Amino acid sequence: MLAPLSWLKEYITITLSPEKLGERLTEVGLGTEKILHENGDTIFELEITPNRPDWLSMLGVAREIAAIENKSVKFPVLQTDLKPKKSTQLLPLKIHPNYKITPRLTGIIINNVKVGPSPKWLQDRLISIGLRPISNIVDITNFVMWELGNPIHSFDYHKIEGSEMWVKQAKGGEEYESVDEISYHLPKGAIIYEDSKKIFDLVGIKGGKNSGTYEDTKAVFIVVEVDDPVLIRKASQALALRSDASAIFERAVNKGGTIDALKRTVDLILQTAGGEIASELIDLKEQDFKPWKLSLRLDRLEFILGIKIPEKEVLTILDKLSLSPKLVKGNVIECTIPTYRNDLQIEEDLIEEVARIYGYNNFPKTMPFGQTPVVTVPYFRDYRKDELVKRLLTAANFSEIYTYSLISDQDLASVGIDSEKVLCVDNPVSKDFEYLRPTLKINLLKALANNKGIAKEINLFELGKVYMGKSLDNITETYHLAGISNTKSYIEVKGLLERLFEEHNIKKNPSDYMEVLEEGVYFEIPYSELFEMTEEPRIFQSIPKYPPVMEDISIELPSETPLGTVMKDIKEQSTLIKEVTLLDQYKNTVTFHIVYQHQEKNLTTEDIKPIREKVIASLEKSFSARIK
Amino acid sequence: MSMEEQLMNLKNEALSLILSAEDGKTLEEIKLQFLGRSGKLTLALKDIVKVPVENRAEVGKLANEVKQAVEEALERQEGFVKKETITKKRAAIDTSIPGIQPQIGHLHPMTQVMLDVVEVFKQIGFQAADGPEIETDHYNFEVLNIPKDHPARDTQMTFYLDTRNSKVTPGEVILRTQTSAMQGRVMQKVKPPVRVIVPGKNFRYEQVDASHGFEFWQVEGFCVDTHIRLTDLFGTIDYVLRRLMGQDIKLKFATTNFPFVEPGVDTYMECTVCKGKGCSFCKYAGWSEIMPAGMIHPNVLKAVGYDSQKVSGFAFAIGLSRLVTLRYHMDDLRLLTNPDLRILKQF
Structure with missing residues (x-):
């Protein structure tokens, strides 16, 4: 909201500079986003939190400044006593209230008004907060709303057919044209005013074209009401229609402020548009909306804040906020909460009041004392393990990326996944971000493509969540670890994963998680499943005391013999064979390097001979190998 | 001889x-x-x-x-x-020739900062937890004292999951809008003392620009014990941010309103890019909102089965994405999800 300094000064003397005032306002909760200097005035752009409808008015802001500056607010003088003169002919209006949806309806009828442009001072006020002047009556209702914080609406009395009206909820689908000539279909449950023939107001949100105040209006029915915040919010959301009034109503309007707002409006109308009061004061309500009591224990205040603020200072702060504090029985302060402070309901709310005016930046800083929790927290996650995994991948020249979880239908199609089987959001920001990724592949492929032309060697990985489940009844949300490389060979990537698995004691074959794609070598590992199991402690193996014996064997194999199987077969021939590596490969001839080692003695040629023979026999038998 | x-x-x-x-x-x-x-x-x-x-x-x-x-x-x-x-x-060696560097990849800046955050909190007794991103309205809002149709929901526009072919009531399952959703999940399962942080991704229905994304990262934290005070919250925020961003940073606290805290606190850090002078990154405010916080609302303590007269606590959320961009003077949040090696290689 915009609050011009000149307007605020009508209610309060301000001594702080605009910059200092802005800082203080932000500290106490009235977020000052910008301070603008325009046309010789200073305008504060304020961000109003949902708990403070009262701040959506100049008087509300002035009250806060009063607390900061330790001054009092000058409330506008209200002259009219809202009683019709005895000689005036009264205009009838029968109202059927509905307290469940509109707990209070305050109003009055003024006859013989002259609708026309408003005086310059009034127009200037509205222009200064970004509103467009319309006519004296409408401008006054807007002005008083922004001054006092209660929305006000003026109806053309003669357009209420049959002089009878009902407060109702819309059935849903009814047509409605607002005062600014936009047609709506009303959502079910919206609060409406209806006369014998038509709906003439979308209450609390926007007035109707068929009941508004125009040049030819002679009598006005001025209404200040209290509406149910949830109903206003629902209707305003359903219509995507927000108004200054709905913003106040959905935060819960000041239930005790309707009479004052009406008086102020009537005063200004009589002054600027003439006319005379033509009805008794209407104030339909089931209960009195009176201030309530709220207690604050001084020891509780100290307990929560961590500092002792002297009793006298606490009383001063609460008094400055117009909360009428009284010290009762020792160390309990009883406050009387004005009806515009609907946010003050529990003791903690009062604790915040004291703390914020005392100034958060005046507090000392301490660290929590007491016991450090030793029990492993539910949902514990070992980020150190993630780090070890990621560090190993970076050591192999893979760089880490973070990508979006939300992807498109087309993305899924690009890797051949049917979007019908993928979780999706009802209200995506766009078609590009509609589905929850069931794989990290799509984003890694895109990332690889994005880097073409930027780098020759592209190795990327991501540790991120994937979301599985055909419907919400069977969701699994787990971490996957995926990577892609456009230059490393399959065997290199496999080796990297072998090392990764070894370090984390995972007994799996990396090839099960690898794919060869047109773009390069890709892997995607179910990380949560494989890595989040408890690791067995590592057991140290003593260094062999006796030297190994090494030899190379060259054999010819039928083409397409899987060499890994061959090597496994060699190794299985004796426990003394510690290592078999592929040394060389040319056409169908391969050379293996074999390491023999005994833990307790030196191996001799005689020891190895039978093993070699066994190896060769097995290779000939199982793989039709020919020894070279 | x-x-x-x-x-x-x-x-x-x-x-x-x-x-x-x-x-x-x-x-x-x-x-x-x-x-x-x-x-x-x-x-x-x-x-x-x-x-x-x-x-x-x-x-x-x-x-x-x-x-x-x-x-x-x-x-x-x-x-x-x-x-x-x-x-x-x-x-005989020409030592002026640049060295041949080993080919090593790069950890994402988000990971680097997240690991720092986890480490700093570990030193003051906070354990790290991780929770679901597909969350219920119950934990994301209701437990946190944000009933349906509360205006505070406006600041956290929500993605709702498609409930077709399931028994789930529409609107009940969402993508979490805040890691605070983990407060209820953790506290329901464990008695105080509790000191937990929850790094993670959140989702909000927002139009993307330089300082907003519909997916962003936060670190939630909360601490509950028999006597946790507002001064402890100020002290913890001050300690953590100075350890993470340097001891000379400037911080200020302001009142704010979140339904799950009372009193509510917002933390502003002087913009590291312009040093408070105002620049496009801090929207010419000179300060960046970095760590909303507050004393846990009695209704939340009650909802998780704690006695608000016997225990008290604080909660906070660090805007992790923002912290990363502030630390490295990155002027656009979208750089964090851009997998361009020219960006990644700088970290």
């Missing part, structure tokens, strides 16, 4: 040869010439048996001294010659 004279002559001869030697090979030859199996000194030493018995001890002592002197001289000269060789070798 007496044995003594012979030994002294051999010593002088050897030393002069050693001192004039300029490379290791010459020294090897000299060593062989004097100390080898049939070296001059070796042979002379064998002749000691010929010395009369009464002189033998004295001559033997001298012989040992000579041998030792020659060995020491050889060793010294070897070291000297080696040094010379290295100097020559080094002189």
